[in-house]
């Protein structure tokens with residue numbers, strides 16, 4: 001019996017440790033280093049992206065921003081417009097009218113408007129596909145990256161980035177940032193990253209909810225399993 005309990009406890013502890021380590025890593029992970037005005041190297045911590053898949057308004061707003069500001073250059077090759085309509089609860093007519101900037105077929109994936117190869121010759125680097133970007137870099141990295149553009153006249157597009165030094169991407173949200181307060185801008189970018197996280201794994205929220213109930217179920221199951229084990233071994237011992 002004690003072996004069973006020990007191994008179960010070990011499993012639980014292991015899972016808890018992995019979870020805590022994962023969270024700690026995500027929260028405290030760096031978003032690069034940069035040299036400040038005094039020439040001292042500083043470490044940039046990532047800001048936490050406000051991810052909430054239950055907030056449909058935020059996802060819808062993020063989809064709008066993505067399609068209008070990003071899909072010109074970046075594709076999201078694993079995401080179909082029809083899936084956006086279904087999951088984000090946007091009527092297909094509205095998706096066709098406002099979100100399909102690069103195609104007229106609702107079953108199509110999100111393709112970049114401009115050929116990536118042509119763009120590579122313009123920017124010096126081809127814009128990567130963004131379907132899985134938040135999984136590659138992490139939600140917080142992408143969020144911090146989008147909030148970290150600053151003016152730099154020495155760069156070809158007049159902007160540089162604290163997280164990705166000498167980024168080839170222009171500061172495409174510059175006009176939006178000018179028009180909004182810092183708080184409003186962060187909220188817009190938050191919605192955008194929320195949408196990008198959804199693109200990366202649409203089932204993430206469901207997976208987490210199901211995972212939670214599976215653990216509860218296993219914990220409850222432990223009680224009859226423990227009693228049963230006791231019953232089986234009582235005559236042997």
Ligand code: HEC
Nearest residue numbers: 069070072073123125126127128133142166167168169172
């Ligand atoms: C004018 C074209 C253009 C637009 C519009 C654009 N990007 Fe980019 N983006 C690029 C290029 C080019 C790169 C490659 C940068 C590099 O490697 O230095 C890039 C890189 C990135 C990266 C970093 C990829 C990585 O992991 O290194 C992210 C994230 C990103 N873009 C997100 C966005 C988002 C979100 C939008 C919409 C708000 C957007 N981009 C709009 C051209 C663009």
